[in-house]
Amino acid sequence: MTVYNFAAGPSQMFKEVLEQAANEMLDYNGTGMGVVEMSHRSKPFQAIQDEAEALFRELLNIPENYSVLFMTGGGSTQFDAVPLNLLVKGKADYLDTGNFANKAMKAAMRYGDIRCVASSKADVYTYIPKVTRADFDPDADYVHITSNNTIFGTRFKEFPDTPTPLVCDMSSEILSRRIDVSKFGVIYAGAQKNISGAGVTVVIIRNDLIGNAKPICPIMLNYKTYADNGSMYNTPPCYSIYLAMLTLRHLKKLGGVDAINVINERKAKKLYDFIDNTNFYTNKVNKEDRSIMNVPFVCATPELDAKFVKEAGENGLVSIKGHRLVGGMRASIYNAMPEEGVDALIDFMKKFELQNS
């Protein structure tokens, strides 16, 4: 049975990437060593990390005045790192569009004067609040947003125009569509959705924002530590960086971000169209704010939802249970989910509807 893994992250990876990783596990490129046991100071590993960075720069068209840092600790570590590095005047604006956006905001409140510019919390985060440039404080250090809300299935289709640097948690949609990096001050992303396995966090940062960390900022949370040392002040998470390099190589081979975006949009449209055309399944998200990475949906009752999750799993459609804050189901359909996976899900949804209507 083919298994399609709809987990929100860690999530399905490209089969070609895992095949290559398996083949090279004991001997990378004729070195007689696996990547996981290689010194991070060795030439072969340095080449891997350099290629990962170069591919990020190429695929996302990252301007030269930005650094690409490889950190650890996931998005949650950035929730503290961002204010510790960027609060200089001491004020920042946050948009509260989901569970992680909210956590980022609360973490920042411990370090400065943090303002919630807009929130959709009262409506269970089913939409992205509309904001204009005038809504932001021009004297703040930055504006923080979460571009795609994994749990609730919303995304910023367009990014807000801000008078201060835009800092964006892009964990659950990075590399899924073209973005204009020059419009951001900082983009950060945990790897376990579209980049690699869990373990590395990528930070893309405009160079003038590096070097202003508070004295209490831990050394390994300070962006300058990474920028000054090529992300090798200490041992980086080498194997996660290697899997990122393989994933980026594969993405480039597929045609890059624009090409995968066409597929991503098609996959999401198929699934949303199917849901919208039944009365059996419901997606509660404001249509124009729908994520193309995470598609939550519910049946009429929690009992039916539980039955769906169980039977889907028995049919090879695994990890499709929704987050406890939302309930129901959630199909995470990141870059590495093949279109056949979405087709298989829709087929199953049809059968399940027939059997349970």
Place this chain on the structure above:
Amino acid sequence: MTVYNFAAGPSQMFKEVLEQAANEMLDYNGTGMGVVEMSHRSKPFQAIQDEAEALFRELLNIPENYSVLFMTGGGSTQFDAVPLNLLVKGKADYLDTGNFANKAMKAAMRYGDIRCVASSKADVYTYIPKVTRADFDPDADYVHITSNNTIFGTRFKEFPDTPTPLVCDMSSEILSRRIDVSKFGVIYAGAQKNISGAGVTVVIIRNDLIGNAKPICPIMLNYKTYADNGSMYNTPPCYSIYLAMLTLRHLKKLGGVDAINVINERKAKKLYDFIDNTNFYTNKVNKEDRSIMNVPFVCATPELDAKFVKEAGENGLVSIKGHRLVGGMRASIYNAMPEEGVDALIDFMKKFELQNS
């Protein structure tokens, strides 16, 4: 050509572990998914993490009133996390026995009143200073030591008796010998020497020391975040934890820590005996403080050292160059370095001596 990898970390792993990892890369245990793409909330991954913790507890005989936490960011992140979590009265004692011990001490100075109880820095860290219980401040929050100094090749053969909790960076010797965990307040270790690939940091902590973090402690550096959430407040570095589990399983099969210690002592003795019996190679470390994990040595001139490193590499003895602070060579012979690797190194050293005397 068989390659023996003498890197200080990341370092050689057990072949059996990498073989199993390669075999399971695309399908772990019949799930149809690889571990690296599996949800951390899934049953199969939870079982992996639970087994890793259980094996740590069994192999190190960890008392029940200690927690085992899986963090990220390596030892260097702990250099900040330790004072951020443990400074309550605001004072701590540090022993300065090497480069990393020194970095840990300097990081802590940013958060409190830190005292250097003893240092061997003036003698290029070639020995472990002798200290007694009376040397420590009974009013301090803790004493920090580095049990094995990777760069300089020294170790605490016996651990100091301290009036306050003993906090120990055990990155480069954990699982290499029996220790009495109950004598420590905190033991931490980056994984990339004796545990796994780089990416996970294991923290073994007495439960009463959890929960006193400073308000400015980042959430992902607070031990309580991990203790309260089974190390799953956010996505853990799943694949590194899986490789740890496989490594611990293999270590158990080999007879555990006592059995590997016999082999480790034998490997180290062979190499030190050989060095001590030539006039061609020198190890500058105080004999009773010699590490059994990292064996630094030099030839008569830097030119000879460079020639040694080059020719050793050509003969499959790789990553044997010493750290720039010490120069010369360093053979890191962790748990996974087979005795044949040490034999091959000694054979090469003999030949090199003959050809260059």
